[in-house]
Amino acid sequence: MRRMTARPGNAHQARLLRLLRDGGPNSRAQLGDQVDLSRSKLAVEVERLLETGLVVADGLAASRGGRRSHNIRLAPALRFLGVDIGATSVDVAVTNAELEVLGHINQPMDVREGPVAVFEQVLSMAAKLKASGLAEGFDGAGIGVPGPVRFPEGVPVAPPIMPGWDGFPVREALSQDLGCPVMVDNDVNLMAMGEQHAGVARSVGDFLCVKIGTGIGCGIVVGGEVYRGTTGSAGDIGHIQAVPDGRPCACGNRGCLEAHFSGAALARDATEAAQQGHSQELAARLAAVGSLSAVDVAAAAAAGDATALDLIREGGNRTGQVIAGLVSFFNPGLVVIGGGVTGLGHTLLAAIRTQVYRQSLPLATGNLPIVLGELGPTAGVIGAARLISDHLFSPA
Amino acid sequence: MRRMTARPGNAHQARLLRLLRDGGPNSRAQLGDQVDLSRSKLAVEVERLLETGLVVADGLAASRGGRRSHNIRLAPALRFLGVDIGATSVDVAVTNAELEVLGHINQPMDVREGPVAVFEQVLSMAAKLKASGLAEGFDGAGIGVPGPVRFPEGVPVAPPIMPGWDGFPVREALSQDLGCPVMVDNDVNLMAMGEQHAGVARSVGDFLCVKIGTGIGCGIVVGGEVYRGTTGSAGDIGHIQAVPDGRPCACGNRGCLEAHFSGAALARDATEAAQQGHSQELAARLAAVGSLSAVDVAAAAAAGDATALDLIREGGNRTGQVIAGLVSFFNPGLVVIGGGVTGLGHTLLAAIRTQVYRQSLPLATGNLPIVLGELGPTAGVIGAARLISDHLFSPA
DNA sequence: ACGACTTTTTCCACTCAGAGGACAAAGGGA
DNA sequence: TCCCTTTGTCCTCTGAGTGGAAAAAGTCGT
Known part of the structure; x- marks a missing residue:
C-alpha cells in the first residue's frame, strides 16, 4: 500500500x-x-x-x-516506528496512529559498535515486525539515542558513551533507509514524552523524568514541551557532583552522580561485594551467571539481602540529593523515576523521596509526587512514536 | 492628565x-x-x-x-513605576513607555516590618518622584518582592525572609493605592527580565540569572519567557546543599548555599575574621563603622586584603559548584551574575567560572559566557517596568 | 533646473476564512 | 404518535487581510 x-x-x-x-x-x-x-x-x-x-x-x-x-x-493502516537505542540494547516497536503499541522487540546490542552496525540491526528488527504482518510500511519513525542530539538536524553531538556517532546524520540516513520522515532525540526526552502521553505524567505541565539506566539523565518538560537546552544537552545530570572528591568518573572529574550510582556503577559495586564475601546472595548469582547487573541486585534485594539493600539505599540517597537540588531549582509538578533500575522499586523510591522531602523547601515539595514510571521499557518507544506524530501532525 | x-x-x-x-x-x-x-x-x-x-x-x-x-x-507622557523590594532596601524608579529610567530612588528599609509599613514607604517614594515633575501619574507598576509569588494573583507565598507577607494581596492593594494596573513577581525574575531587556542578556533565549544579595536566587528564562515553576518557587537555589553536613541554615537543614555564601553570610564571616584578628583591614573597618557588610569586604579585597580575598574565593567556589550543576541540568546560553555582591567583581567571577568550566561537560560550557550583570541596581526596576508593560501591551 | 528613479502613503477592489442562522435528517421518550 | 433533542448540511454575511494602482514627496545625476 x-x-x-x-x-x-x-x-x-x-x-x-x-x-x-x-x-x-x-x-x-x-x-x-x-x-x-x-x-x-x-x-x-x-x-x-x-x-x-x-x-x-x-x-x-x-x-x-x-x-x-x-x-x-x-486511518487504521497508519504505522509509526519507535526506536529506543540504549547503551546495551535496542527497543523497536510499531504503533498505530493512536500510538498504541502493536508489536515490540527488544534485543541486546552495544552502541559502541557504531551507527552503521546498530542501524543494520534496527532495520532488520523493523523488517521482522513488518514480516509478522503488523505493518506494510511506516509512515514515520522516531529514534532515541543515549546522548545529546542537535535536535533540528537530528544529529548526535559529542556523545560520551557513543564514540563514532558524533556528527553521524542519523535522521538523514534513516529517512533514506526507511523511506519515511524521521525525528531523532535523546532517549531520556523520549521517555519523558512517553510518560506524558500514556503514563503517569498525563495532565502535568512541568515535570522531570529521571532515567537511571547504564547512565543517568533527566528529561525536562516545560509547559508540556520538552526543553532541550541551548546545545541539546539539557538534562545531562549524570555528571553533577554528588560526592565531593568522590570516585573518579570517565568524564575526568570526581564524584559524579553517575560514577556512584547507575546501572554500570551498581553492577560494579555488586560484583565487588560478592567477591569480597559481603553477600552470599550476590556471590551465588555471580558464580551462576559469571557477571552481575542491576537485575541481580534487584533480585537479591527482593530476597532480603542486606548488602543489596544497602547498595540501593545508598544510591537512592545520592540520587535523591541531586534531585533535591533540581527540585529546588525547577519546582516541578511531578518527578518520574524510570529506566533500567526501576526494578529496584520501592526501596530506591523511598530513599529518593526521603532525601528530596528532607532537603527541599516545603513550598516546592508540598504537593510534589515522586513516582516510578508506569510504562517501563515501552515509555521510550511510545515517546518516539509521539515525537514523529507530533511532527507529522503539525501544519506543513 | x-x-x-x-x-x-x-x-x-x-x-x-x-x-x-x-x-x-x-x-x-x-x-x-x-x-x-x-x-x-x-x-x-x-x-x-x-x-x-x-x-x-x-x-x-x-x-x-x-x-x-x-x-x-x-505616547511620551506614559509612565511606569518600577519597584524592587529587597531584604534591606527598596528601589523605586519611574520610566517612560520605552522603559528608560527617568528617576530612581533607593532607600534603606527592612522587609520584616511588614507589607503595610513597606508600602507606605514605597508610596511616599513614588510621590516624591511625582513631585519632582517626572510623572503626573502612573499607567502601570511592576513590583518585585524577595520571595516566591503566586504569579497570576500577585500574592507572596510562604516567603521565608518576609514573615507577615504570606498571602498579603500585594497586587490588589497596590493597584488600589496607585490607581493603575499592577503586576507582582519575584525580585530575581525581574532582574532577569531587566538584563534581558536592556542588559547583557539581549538576544539570548535561554539563560540563568543568579542574584547574590542578602540571599541567593536564580531567574530562569526559557525561550525568552521567565519560568516560574509549579508553585512559583522555581529558582530558589539558596537552599541547595553546597556543603555536606555544613553550617546550619535558617531553613533547618545544614550546608545550604545561602548559609555559606550570601550577603548575610559574608558579613558574618568578615566580622568574625575581624574580631579574631585575621585581617587588619577588616578590623579597622569594623572599628570605624561598627558593623561589616559585603561592601566592606569588597573594599578590603580591592585593597589587597588576603582574608577578604579568601572569603570571596571560597564563596565563589561554593556558588560555582552549585551553578555547575545547574548548567549541566539546564544547558543555558548565558549565565548572569548580579545582586548586591556584584561589587566583589572579578575575583568572585573568576572563582565561579573556574568551578563551572571544570565541573560541567564541554558541550554545555563550550560556548557559555558567565558574566556580571551590567545594569546593577537598575536591573530590578527596569525588569519591573518590563513586566507591567508586557502585561499592558498584550491583547486584552 | 529638470527629469528619472525611489520611497512612502493612501485608496480600492478582491479574496477567503470563518461565524451563525435556517433547515433537514434522525434519533429518544412520554 | 407527537414533541424535543442532537447532528449534519447549506447558505449568506461579515470582516480581516492582500496586492495593485496612483499620488505624494523625496534623492540623485546631468
Whole structure:
C-alpha cells in the first residue's frame, strides 16, 4: 500500500489529528465540543481530512440522544516506528496512529559498535515486525539515542558513551533507509514524552523524568514541551557532583552522580561485594551467571539481602540529593523515576523521596509526587512514536 | 492628565506597541519591515493606535531616499513605576513607555516590618518622584518582592525572609493605592527580565540569572519567557546543599548555599575574621563603622586584603559548584551574575567560572559566557517596568 | 533646473476564512 | 404518535487581510 504522503493543511487540521490521536475515534459533534470552531468550519476541515485519507469514517458513534452520528478515526493502516537505542540494547516497536503499541522487540546490542552496525540491526528488527504482518510500511519513525542530539538536524553531538556517532546524520540516513520522515532525540526526552502521553505524567505541565539506566539523565518538560537546552544537552545530570572528591568518573572529574550510582556503577559495586564475601546472595548469582547487573541486585534485594539493600539505599540517597537540588531549582509538578533500575522499586523510591522531602523547601515539595514510571521499557518507544506524530501532525 | 486607559485591541497592535517600546520611534515603513503585514493593514492598525492615544506622531523619520515619512512613537507622557523590594532596601524608579529610567530612588528599609509599613514607604517614594515633575501619574507598576509569588494573583507565598507577607494581596492593594494596573513577581525574575531587556542578556533565549544579595536566587528564562515553576518557587537555589553536613541554615537543614555564601553570610564571616584578628583591614573597618557588610569586604579585597580575598574565593567556589550543576541540568546560553555582591567583581567571577568550566561537560560550557550583570541596581526596576508593560501591551 | 528613479502613503477592489442562522435528517421518550 | 433533542448540511454575511494602482514627496545625476 502507498504510505501517508499527506500532511495537515492548516493548524485546525493539525489540531483535529492530534485530538483523534489522543482521544481515539470521535464523532464530528464530539470534536466540535473540543475545538471552538463553528460546525460548518469543522465540517469543512473534516471533509478535507477525509479526502486526504488521513482519517476515515468508522461506523456509528454512541448515541447521545439525537440524530445518529458517524465516528471519525485516524486511518487504521497508519504505522509509526519507535526506536529506543540504549547503551546495551535496542527497543523497536510499531504503533498505530493512536500510538498504541502493536508489536515490540527488544534485543541486546552495544552502541559502541557504531551507527552503521546498530542501524543494520534496527532495520532488520523493523523488517521482522513488518514480516509478522503488523505493518506494510511506516509512515514515520522516531529514534532515541543515549546522548545529546542537535535536535533540528537530528544529529548526535559529542556523545560520551557513543564514540563514532558524533556528527553521524542519523535522521538523514534513516529517512533514506526507511523511506519515511524521521525525528531523532535523546532517549531520556523520549521517555519523558512517553510518560506524558500514556503514563503517569498525563495532565502535568512541568515535570522531570529521571532515567537511571547504564547512565543517568533527566528529561525536562516545560509547559508540556520538552526543553532541550541551548546545545541539546539539557538534562545531562549524570555528571553533577554528588560526592565531593568522590570516585573518579570517565568524564575526568570526581564524584559524579553517575560514577556512584547507575546501572554500570551498581553492577560494579555488586560484583565487588560478592567477591569480597559481603553477600552470599550476590556471590551465588555471580558464580551462576559469571557477571552481575542491576537485575541481580534487584533480585537479591527482593530476597532480603542486606548488602543489596544497602547498595540501593545508598544510591537512592545520592540520587535523591541531586534531585533535591533540581527540585529546588525547577519546582516541578511531578518527578518520574524510570529506566533500567526501576526494578529496584520501592526501596530506591523511598530513599529518593526521603532525601528530596528532607532537603527541599516545603513550598516546592508540598504537593510534589515522586513516582516510578508506569510504562517501563515501552515509555521510550511510545515517546518516539509521539515525537514523529507530533511532527507529522503539525501544519506543513 | 488622564492616565492610559486604552489597551491594544488585537495581537497586531500589541506587537507594534512592543516594537516601539523596544526599538524606540519608528516610521510606518520601518515597522512594516518587521511585522509581515501588508502596508494597508499596517496603516489601519497604526491609525487605530493613534486614535487611542497610545502612540503619537513624532516628527519626520530619517530619510531613506524617498518620500519623507513621519515617525510614530509611544505616547511620551506614559509612565511606569518600577519597584524592587529587597531584604534591606527598596528601589523605586519611574520610566517612560520605552522603559528608560527617568528617576530612581533607593532607600534603606527592612522587609520584616511588614507589607503595610513597606508600602507606605514605597508610596511616599513614588510621590516624591511625582513631585519632582517626572510623572503626573502612573499607567502601570511592576513590583518585585524577595520571595516566591503566586504569579497570576500577585500574592507572596510562604516567603521565608518576609514573615507577615504570606498571602498579603500585594497586587490588589497596590493597584488600589496607585490607581493603575499592577503586576507582582519575584525580585530575581525581574532582574532577569531587566538584563534581558536592556542588559547583557539581549538576544539570548535561554539563560540563568543568579542574584547574590542578602540571599541567593536564580531567574530562569526559557525561550525568552521567565519560568516560574509549579508553585512559583522555581529558582530558589539558596537552599541547595553546597556543603555536606555544613553550617546550619535558617531553613533547618545544614550546608545550604545561602548559609555559606550570601550577603548575610559574608558579613558574618568578615566580622568574625575581624574580631579574631585575621585581617587588619577588616578590623579597622569594623572599628570605624561598627558593623561589616559585603561592601566592606569588597573594599578590603580591592585593597589587597588576603582574608577578604579568601572569603570571596571560597564563596565563589561554593556558588560555582552549585551553578555547575545547574548548567549541566539546564544547558543555558548565558549565565548572569548580579545582586548586591556584584561589587566583589572579578575575583568572585573568576572563582565561579573556574568551578563551572571544570565541573560541567564541554558541550554545555563550550560556548557559555558567565558574566556580571551590567545594569546593577537598575536591573530590578527596569525588569519591573518590563513586566507591567508586557502585561499592558498584550491583547486584552 | 529638470527629469528619472525611489520611497512612502493612501485608496480600492478582491479574496477567503470563518461565524451563525435556517433547515433537514434522525434519533429518544412520554 | 407527537414533541424535543442532537447532528449534519447549506447558505449568506461579515470582516480581516492582500496586492495593485496612483499620488505624494523625496534623492540623485546631468
